[in-house]
Amino acid sequence: MVKTYKLSTDRNGLIDITPQVEAALAESGLSDGILLVSIPHSTASLTVMSPWDPLGLEDVHDEINRIVPTRIDFKHQYDTPQDASAHVKAAIVGHSRSFFFEGGKLGLGHSQKIYFWEFDGPRSRQFQIQFVGQ
Amino acid sequence: MTEQRDNFLSQIRSLGELVKTETMAIEARARLLLTTPEIYGIRQIILTGSGDSFFAAVAAAPAIRAWTGLPVQPMVSMEASRYIDHGVARESGRNRGILVVALSNSGEGARVVEAATRLRAFGALTLALTANNDSRLGKACERVLNVAVPSGAPAPGTRSYVASLLGAYLLGIRIAEVLMTKTMDEANALRKELTDLSIGLSGLSEKLEPIVERTVGGWAGFHAANFIGSGPSFGTASFAAAKLVEAAGVHATPQDAEEFHHLDFFVDNPASVPAILFAPAKALSRTRAKELVDTLTMIQRPFLVATDDPDFAPADRLLLLPATSELFAPIVQTVPATLVAAFWAHAIGAKHYRGHAGLWAGAQGATIVRNSPIELD
Structure with missing residues (x-):
């Protein structure tokens, strides 16, 4: 069963959703298997990053902005310049990640957290989790 | 009529x-x-x-x-x-x-x-x-x-x-x-x-019609009116004044809530010059509009207040509107603005635009605004 979580982003950048994913795993009662975290948006992404230096999170976001800056000459003008660049960023980074879990524990390393990556905030958003396991 | x-x-x-x-x-x-x-x-x-x-x-x-x-x-x-x-x-x-x-x-x-x-x-x-x-x-x-x-x-x-x-x-x-x-x-x-x-807006006109008809019916012998509002509501006041002129032929002027105290306050025979105030509850001009209600009472002006604040004026002076942000208030205010014109014209048996007849025949087909020569040099 897909579990859906809502969040309101207050800015562009990376937002840690690891606690919600771990809580969802605990609630599932599953011990071993795979879970998929997915976001039903085309201007935000999902990624894994180290949480230890907050400036590192800013570096990642700054770099994607350097590669795909918000500009006014995108052909897609239906929404906003930020929205147009956000589509490109989201297409590059991707909208989902899968993780194994074993013994009820999420398969993340010491320096890994799961981040919702907002490219067109502030927005009302969602992410979804699906489990396959026993 | x-x-x-x-x-x-x-x-x-x-x-x-x-x-x-x-x-x-x-x-x-x-x-x-x-x-x-x-x-x-x-x-x-x-x-x-x-x-x-x-x-x-x-x-x-x-x-x-x-x-x-x-x-x-x-x-x-x-x-x-x-x-x-x-x-x-x-x-x-x-x-x-x-x-x-x-x-x-x-x-x-x-x-x-x-x-x-x-x-x-x-x-x-x-x-x-x-x-x-x-x-x-x-x-x-x-x-x-x-x-x-x-x-x-x-x-x-x-x-x-x-x-x-x-x-x-x-x-x-x-x-x-x-x-x-x-x-x-x-x-x-x-x-x-x-x-x-x-x-x-749904049903708003029907709700306001009785009080507007009753109040404006009592104003039928008057020959001038003020419509007052500030910010976005000044646009409404201007529109409302225009509708009264068009529909009833009554001289009507719009005024800002501040400027009223500087100018229209001094109009003679105030009891024969009604005022209609547009005062959204969340207006930035709210405090001055409140003062204006006291001023209108003091100088014995007949008046109505179109507002979404039920406490803004005595009940018999109130045209209560649905709660609206000040910036969008002009849309809702269109209803009381036009009702005043509709019932005033009806009360005095006036033809809209003077029937485009007699002295006003030249306005037929809006020719007086369409046929003015365009100067481009």
């Missing part, structure tokens, strides 16, 4: 449905009207028109200013045409960055056509907000936002005024969204707020 009143009421009662059905249709036409680079090139917005179109510009300008952060100026068409530079054409390049939104429902008012033509030639980006793309104004401007809505029963323009307001608001929301002074979520929330005004 009963048919004339009923036609007017028919238009007024239809405003909720108009807002409900037309808002997002106009939004769809406004969305891609200006390119993103064009919007980022805007440094100033001039909203120009005459009559109801100018009043719609006055009513919408504060909202567009607040949302976009740009200087936004409502301007009568004569000023935009001949006095913006006092007749001296500036170098074209210096006018780049000006967006001229020229409002005219028919698109045939000579002065606004002249203003759009001259300002376009001087380098401004021109956009017609009209119900007629093939009109002279539509052809004079580089872009057209069509705000045509199904016509109502013949009466002084009411549905067309609301359509102009919708067009101006939606254009402003779109510019703010692309400039990112409003996020997409915020812009969509504003569009929803605008559409949802239809809920409060």
